[in-house]
Amino acid sequence: MKTITRNLLLFTATFALATLLFRISLSWSIEHHEFVALWGSAALYFLVNFGLGWFFGKRDYLSLPLADVGFRFHLATFVVFNLITLFWFWLGFNAKHESPNVYGYILIGWGLGLLLHFAFYRQVSKRAIKGIDKGELFD
Numbered sequence: 001m002k003t004i005t006r007n008l009l010l011f012t013a014t015f016a017l018a019t020l021l022f023r024i025s026l027s028w029s030i031e032h033h034e035f036v037a038l039w040g041s042a043a044l045y046f047l048v049n050f051g052l053g054w055f056f057g058k059r060d061y062l063s064l065p066l067a068d069v070g071f072r073f074h075l076a077t078f079v080v081f082n083l084i085t086l087f088w089f090w091l092g093f094n095a096k097h098e099s100p101n102v103y104g105y106i107l108i109g110w111g112l113g114l115l116l117h118f119a120f121y122r123q124v125s126k127r128a129i130k131g132i133d134k135g136e137l138f139d
Contacts, residue, residue, distance in 0.1 A: 011056035031095035071121040
């Protein structure tokens, strides 16, 4: 079963670009005490990523109706966001008032949410044959 699709790869690439731009904006805003810009970039980042997920997720489902309830996309965002953030701090690009401890809490909370999503995904996949929803097999 092909679970790494073209739509997932395109989503991951555009999400990585959006995350890199968000990291730049976030660190700059913190460094220059521009809190309106900080919240604005966070809101824009949310809207852009919601749109990316909606667009590529829908295209992915229409091309291959996998019963994954968005888990592959959630896992991709988790890995990409956290890798970019870890490298951001490791390379020293963060603002001097930007604490890596905050991202530890984000990692833990998001990781718990991902585990919950995985449990839901496993429950849904029990009602599927080779990842495809049984209702979608015979139209």
